[in-house]
Amino acid sequence: xxxxxxxxxxxxxxxxxxxxxxxxxxxxxxxxxxxxxxxxxxxxxxxxxxxxxxxxxxxxxxxxxxxxxxxxxxxxxxxxxxxxxxxxxxxxxxxxxxxxxxxxxxxxxxxxxxxxxxxxxxxxxxxxxxxxxxx
Numbered sequence: 001x002x003x004x005x006x007x008x009x010x011x012x013x014x015x016x017x018x019x020x021x022x023x024x025x026x027x028x029x030x031x032x033x034x035x036x037x038x039x040x041x042x043x044x045x046x047x048x049x050x051x052x053x054x055x056x057x058x059x060x061x062x063x064x065x066x067x068x069x070x071x072x073x074x075x076x077x078x079x080x081x082x083x084x085x086x087x088x089x090x091x092x093x094x095x096x097x098x099x100x101x102x103x104x105x106x107x108x109x110x111x112x113x114x115x116x117x118x119x120x121x122x123x124x125x126x127x128x129x130x131x132x133x134x135x
Contacts (some may be wrong), residue, residue, distance in 0.1 A: 072111040079106040083131040088122035
């Protein structure tokens with residue numbers, strides 16, 4: 001009986017050790033998968049930054065109560081979402097207020113004319129592309 005219990009104990013011990021190694025192997029694989037996903041996500045984020053820098057805001061000017069401008073999709077693919085923001089500043093470049101506008105499904109080569117209605121006497125402003133997506 002002692003030999004059976006010792007044999008069973010050794011068998012259970014071996015199974016536990018094998019199970020631990022399998023579990024560690026699975027976890028190691030999950031970690032590698034997460035690293036690959038993180039690197040791919042970082043590449044996508046960098047492409048968005050690069051593409052935002054390639055787009056140029058054109059003809060931006062204040063016209064009465066509006067700030068108007070345009071942007072042409074020169075990226076070679078349809079932009080699913082494009083957001084432009086304006087920051088209103090005082091004479092010392094301190095932010096007073098902000099606003100944003102967006103469009104969806106801007107085709108290759110298509111131009112979008114945007115405008116912001118200015119409710120206060122904001123004379124200093126900065127406009128930039130806030131967000132760009134291609135889902």
